[in-house]
Structure formats: C-alpha cells, structure tokens
Amino acid sequence: MVFLALFLRYLIEFSSLQRAPAEVPPEPGGRPSVCSPDPLTPRLRPPPHHCGILFLDSGFEHDPRTEEPGWARAGAPDVRESTRMGNDSRGQRGRFSFSKIGVSDLEASSRFYREVFGLKESARLEGQIKDEPIHEIILVGENPDDPSLVLVRYPDRDSVEAGDGVLGFLTDDLRGLVERIRQHGGRVAHEPREAVEAGVLVIYVDDPDGHQLELVQSSPST
DSSP: OHHHHHHHHHHHHHHHHHHOOOEEOOOTTOOOEEOOOOTTOGGGOOOGGGTTSOBTTTTEEEOTTSSSOOEEETTSOOOHHHHTTTTOGGGGGOOOOEEEEEOSOHHHHHHHHHHHHOOEEEEEEEEEETTEEEEEEEEEOSSTTSOEEEEEEOTTOSOOOOOSOEEEEEOSOHHHHHHHHHHTTOEEOSOOEEETTTTEEEEEEEOTTOOEEEEEEEOTTO
C-alpha cells in the first residue's frame, strides 16, 4: 500500500510538471505569454510556420504578443483584435479612413490641397478600378490617425464629373482660408453665413474641379 501511494504521488507530481506552461520573455512593456502546447495532444501541434492557424481541438491558439510564433492557452487574453487596423480595435466594425475624388490634373489638385489646407503628400500609386487604370496621390494631415484624401486621375477619361459629395474642413480662420481658395483657383460664390443654432460660420466653395467643399468655423458670437 505504501509503495502504491508513493507511486501515485509520483505520477501526480510528474503530470503537473509536464503540464506546467513555459514562459517566454515578455516584449518591452508587455507581460509574459504562455506558450506551451498541451503534452496530451502533441500531434495537434502544428509546425512553427503554421502558428497563425487556430486549432480548436488542442485548446491553443497563436499568441501575437510574442515576437516568435507561439501558442497561448485557451482563456488567455486574445489581443489579435487590437493588432488589426494599426492597433485600433475600431477596425472590427469599420473605421473611416479615406475619401477619394476624381481630378483632371493630379499635380494641380495636389498643389491646391497642399497650399490651401496644409495637407502633405504621402504616396503615389498606380492601379485599377474595375479594370480601368488609375493614378493616385494620397494626401494626409498633421495627425497620422486622421482620414486621408486620395486624388484619383483616370488617364483614359477626357473629363471629370464632380458629384454631389461634400468634403468638410474645420478652420479657426474662415475668411483667410476662403481667400487662399480664391488665390489657388477655387470658386467662391458667396460670403460665409452664420448658422445660429449650430453656433458656426459656414461657407460652401468649389475646388478647381468643381468638388464641393464645406468650410466651418466656430461663430465668434458663441
């Protein structure tokens, strides 16, 4: 009986050692991840280069907190959602990122939005939309998290049709912005008007291709 009790105790201790998860060094500012596969299901462990696959039967999944491919125990915090869309969890429900407008002259339109609104050129791309070739310039603001404006040129088209959409801009100097628009080829049909209920000054103008721009400033009287 004594021998049997010692043998059972040995089995229990050995089993607990085998199941103890191995910790990996944490990333800077992070915490250790549990990356040991269940020893009872060794055949369910995929090779390292398949660690992005979730194996439900094994109870382990890829842990993106580790620099090297690893496995995290079921129930461990899943940080995959926060790593999508540039570490922005809003990506899972769709985050507004950019607007595209067709232009007749990429260089002229890029210069207009850079000099009038202070946007900066981020990239130039060539591609296709529904098998139609396009050339693009991506413009961004000071804040990298702000939506970007993409200027699109269709080289096979002779003209550009401005739609009913409106691009909105906030400003602290509405009249100065309107004057810059006039100087750079935009069209201004009327003076700013005060929307009393909203507490803002607002004006609608056109860019050189006829796209509508709505400019808004907090009313000085509010």
